[in-house]
Amino acid sequence: MRQAPIVEAECVTKVYPGGVVANDCVSLAIYSGEVLGLLGENGAGKTTFVSILAGVLEPDSGVIRVKGRPVRFRLPRDALRNGIALVPQNPMLVDAFTVAENVMLAARLAGLRIGLGEARERVRELSERYGLLVDPDARVWGLSMGERQRAEIVKALAVDASVLLLDEPTAHLSPPEAEALLRLSRRLASEGRSVVLITHRLREVLGVADRIAVMRSGRLVGVVEASEASREKLLEMMFGERLAKQPLSEPRRSRAAAGGVVLEVKGLWVLGDHGEWSVKGVDLSIRAGEVVGIAGVAGNGQRELLEALVGIRRVARGTIRFAGIDVTGKGPGARGRLGMAVVPEQRLGWALVPSKDLVFNVALGFYSSPRGPYRGVVVDWGGARRIAEKIVETMKVKTPGLDAPVEAMSGGNMQRFIVGREVLKKPRLLLAMNPTSGLDYAAAKAVDKILVDVASAGAAVLVISEDLEELLNVADRILVMNKGRIVYEAERPFDVEKIAAAMVEEVEGT
Amino acid sequence: MKLRVKLVERAPTERGNPLLYGLAGLAVGIVVSVLLGGLTPAGVGGTASALMTVFGEPSRWLSALPYFTAIAASAAGLALAYRAGFITIGAEGQMVAGMIVAYWLLGRVGAGLAAGLFAAALAGVLLGALVAALRLYLLVNETLASLMLNYVVVSVLNYLVGGPWSAGGFTRTAPLPPDRTLGVATAATIVLATVLLVEAAYRFTRLGVAVDSVGLSRRAAETYGVGFHKTIMAAAAIGGALAGLGGGLYLVAVQQQLTSLNTFQSLGYGYMGILAAWLAGNVIAATLASSWLLGLLYLASTSLQISRVPWSFALAVQAIIVVFVVSAVTLSRYRIVLVRESQ
Numbered sequence: 001m002r003q004a005p006i007v008e009a010e011c012v013t014k015v016y017p018g019g020v021v022a023n024d025c026v027s028l029a030i031y032s033g034e035v036l037g038l039l040g041e042n043g044a045g046k047t048t049f050v051s052i053l054a055g056v057l058e059p060d061s062g063v064i065r066v067k068g069r070p071v072r073f074r075l076p077r078d079a080l081r082n083g084i085a086l087v088p089q090n091p092m093l094v095d096a097f098t099v100a101e102n103v104m105l106a107a108r109l110a111g112l113r114i115g116l117g118e119a120r121e122r123v124r125e126l127s128e129r130y131g132l133l134v135d136p137d138a139r140v141w142g143l144s145m146g147e148r149q150r151a152e153i154v155k156a157l158a159v160d161a162s163v164l165l166l167d168e169p170t171a172h173l174s175p176p177e178a179e180a181l182l183r184l185s186r187r188l189a190s191e192g193r194s195v196v197l198i199t200h201r202l203r204e205v206l207g208v209a210d211r212i213a214v215m216r217s218g219r220l221v222g223v224v225e226a227s228e229a230s231r232e233k234l235l236e237m238m239f240g241e242r243l244a245k246q247p248l249s250e251p252r253r254s255r256a257a258a259g260g261v262v263l264e265v266k267g268l269w270v271l272g273d274h275g276e277w278s279v280k281g282v283d284l285s286i287r288a289g290e291v292v293g294i295a296g297v298a299g300n301g302q303r304e305l306l307e308a309l310v311g312i313r314r315v316a317r318g319t320i321r322f323a324g325i326d327v328t329g330k331g332p333g334a335r336g337r338l339g340m341a342v343v344p345e346q347r348l349g350w351a352l353v354p355s356k357d358l359v360f361n362v363a364l365g366f367y368s369s370p371r372g373p374y375r376g377v378v379v380d381w382g383g384a385r386r387i388a389e390k391i392v393e394t395m396k397v398k399t400p401g402l403d404a405p406v407e408a409m410s411g412g413n414m415q416r417f418i419v420g421r422e423v424l425k426k427p428r429l430l431l432a433m434n435p436t437s438g439l440d441y442a443a444a445k446a447v448d449k450i451l452v453d454v455a456s457a458g459a460a461v462l463v464i465s466e467d468l469e470e471l472l473n474v475a476d477r478i479l480v481m482n483k484g485r486i487v488y489e490a491e492r493p494f495d496v497e498k499i500a501a502a503m504v505e506e507v508e509g510t
Numbered sequence: 511m512k513l514r515v516k517l518v519e520r521a522p523t524e525r526g527n528p529l530l531y532g533l534a535g536l537a538v539g540i541v542v543s544v545l546l547g548g549l550t551p552a553g554v555g556g557t558a559s560a561l562m563t564v565f566g567e568p569s570r571w572l573s574a575l576p577y578f579t580a581i582a583a584s585a586a587g588l589a590l591a592y593r594a595g596f597i598t599i600g601a602e603g604q605m606v607a608g609m610i611v612a613y614w615l616l617g618r619v620g621a622g623l624a625a626g627l628f629a630a631a632l633a634g635v636l637l638g639a640l641v642a643a644l645r646l647y648l649l650v651n652e653t654l655a656s657l658m659l660n661y662v663v664v665s666v667l668n669y670l671v672g673g674p675w676s677a678g679g680f681t682r683t684a685p686l687p688p689d690r691t692l693g694v695a696t697a698a699t700i701v702l703a704t705v706l707l708v709e710a711a712y713r714f715t716r717l718g719v720a721v722d723s724v725g726l727s728r729r730a731a732e733t734y735g736v737g738f739h740k741t742i743m744a745a746a747a748i749g750g751a752l753a754g755l756g757g758g759l760y761l762v763a764v765q766q767q768l769t770s771l772n773t774f775q776s777l778g779y780g781y782m783g784i785l786a787a788w789l790a791g792n793v794i795a796a797t798l799a800s801s802w803l804l805g806l807l808y809l810a811s812t813s814l815q816i817s818r819v820p821w822s823f824a825l826a827v828q829a830i831i832v833v834f835v836v837s838a839v840t841l842s843r844y845r846i847v848l849v850r851e852s853q
Contacts, residue, residue, distance in 0.1 A: 312732050333735030342733055353727040363719045368735030377715045 037205030146298025336368030535838025583756020584783030587749030600656030602780025608757025634754020
């Protein structure tokens with residue numbers, strides 16, 4: 001017999017402008033001291049639901065109760081004051097502030113008046129107690145996604161939230177980091193807090209949750225006790241009948257007959273945002289038809305390496321040759337014209353202009369591609385529209401329309417659109433960072449297959465990912481990056497233990 | 511049970527026509543101004559008559575052409591720069607620089623009109639590019655740099671008209687020769703055509719993709735090969751060219767000579783261009799409408815003062831009408847709904 005729920009949603013409905021029903025009469029209870037897994041494919045309405053619980057969105061109808069009392073949240077502040085904190089999928093911290101300053105800001109929103117000194121102390125204490133490794137004085141703009149995620153969790157704990165809503169918390173974390181976070185969820189629950197864990201990873205909810213709720217197309221399909229749930233049952237709840245029709249896993253082909261060298265990096269040294277060396281003497285070469293994966297814990301120079309390869313971060317030493325040409329001093333435009341395509345780490349603002357529609361974002365993505373919808377300086381908007389239509393069709397992107405802002409789409413659909421756009425360039429080299437981050441199981445598999453297909457069509461593919469499982473699936477070779485260096489290189493068949501060890505081992509000379 | 515008014519954002523495809531909403535806002539603004547006019551010596555009748563003289567008689571609308579010419583030229587360029595995230599307020603100085611250079615060529619060197627206007631635009635380009643270069647290479651804030659340059663240019667003008675170019679010891683120059691002047695309608699037509707040309711370049715060439723992506727998401731723009739420096743420089747230079755040309759046209763069509771200016775107020779049209787760009791939501795072609803509206807408001811305030819309305823109220827009427835137009839245009843993106851709340 002359970003006690004009364006701490007938070008209860010009753011028939012919560014939310015319809016977005018354009019008529020997309022994100023939540024259709026969702027009723028769900030959250031109890032103290034439990035980890036509640038919330039599963040669902042992209043666009044199922046999970047993020048909308050927790051955003052409503054956290055006061056980020058207002059429902060169109062329905063009731064939220066906290067400890068049995070009906071509440072109305074107009075702002076996140078109202079939810080914080082009721083002990084509910086959201087750790088969003090894309091961390092929402094003030095970039096120019098330090099972690100401690102962000103905590104102080106959140107605390108004030110939650111009605112706690114604490115000074116900077118106390119905020120720093122809380123960050124330090126929580127970081128140590130829960131092993132979160134967050135520096136209170138680090139400025140947010142210089143943190144990796146994984147570090148930002150941990151800073152968000154510290155922020156929620158610092159305001160003493162009793163209900164933590166973790167939206168895809170492991171999306172940007174390496175396996176050891178993800179494991180640590182899942183252990184943390186259990187520990188928080190054992191201390192009496194409630195943790196709602198949104199994830200696409202069945203293994204995670206099966207391993208850590210007490211109960212598992214599944215959403216599909218805006219509706220709650222059901223809630224099961226984790227002890228009674230199985231992988232098959234959850235997949236069936238998530239995907240319904242489609243599951244039987246769709247093969248979800250495809251073994252990676254054996255190493256393809258690789259062609260000529262497409263990308264060759266020699267002795268690359270790159271400075272980070274704080275003037276420290278982030279990439280230290282990296283050598284790398286990728287052949288046509290080959291998928292090379294770079295594994296590593298977040299914040300070990302992967303982002304800086306990608307930026308140097310794209311041409312938006314200056315190379316301090318070393319050379320980058322692409323398609324036989326030294327492009328070290330050239331910008332992204334020149335590299336794009338040579339056939340480089342990019343799937344960046346973050347969708348909004350890095351890959352897409354959020355407030356612009358799909359057609360505009362096609363024109364931007366193809367700006368320097370030889371296959372772009374341009375006749376000289378003139379934009380062929382009709383051509384851009386046709387490309388957008390093709391991406392939506394082939395990638396099964398759910399969108400309110402080609403003229404709707406891309407920010408109106410769910411994260412997963414944005415990612416499908418970005419991947420589809422970059423693939424349509426028929427690139428010579430595809431650079432992708434965390435390309436399946438935030439995607440559901442089926443969508444992630446589809447993207448992985450596309451990466452392999454692009455390589456099979458003769459392109460060189462570099463995948464930088466914090467999801468080791470993904471790299472094991474798609475890569476012909478895996479390089480492990482640790483403290484800015486490539487510390488280990490493996491070919492198929494991979495020795496996963498050695499790769500994982502190389503990711504977390506201390507590197508000498510750092 | 512409590513009733514609450516709520517604004518619900520419409521989907522992009524369901525939004526109202528901003529022009530119709532703007533016109534409705536203008537009508538409401540005029541009605542409210544007339545009602546408030548009852549508090550002044552002119553009364554409701556006097557205020558209504560003064561405003562109707564300007565807004566109610568289409569024949570008077572053309573009287574706003576001189577102001578429209580100057581405001582629209584600066585507003586369109588500012589709208590383009592603002593779309594790129596380049597917050598300059600230098601159109602005023604660029605206009606005055608255009609006037610100085612055009613006067614020098616037309617009034618003193620004896621060059622032809624086309625050369626004078628081209629040089630005026632070029633002066634604007636150079637000033638715009640200077641501000642952009644300061645921002646891009648020395649990280650100088652463009653808003654402050656452009657404002658300071660405005661003062662510098664007006665000071666140069668005042669030196670010239672009070673010194674080497676002074677006519678008869680007054681702080682003004684001799685008028686331009688009649689064959690170096692243009693009719694106001696011609697000048698306004700040139701501005702109209704130029705603004706539409708820039709709108710077309712924005713809408714149909716790479717310039718628009720570059721400007722919007724740099725202004726909204728610099729990181730995404732750079733990732734896919736849009737040059738940040740190149741885009742800012744282009745937006746600043748095009749804006750400068752428009753303002754400089756506007757200054758040249760204002761000189762040959764309206765003022766036809768140079769006179770000294772108050773350093774801080776200057777001509778004022780470059781500053782009004784900021785408001786016009788903002789009213790137009792930085793839509794380049796829409797600055798034509800907002801500039802005309804501001805030109806009419808300028809006329810209206812003059813008309814009100816003649817009708818015994820205090821100067822301060824004449825200014826307030828401008829503000830009231832602008833507020834109603836902006837509110838109405840903003841409202842075109844929302845639906846007003848009444849929500850019943852149970853406590």
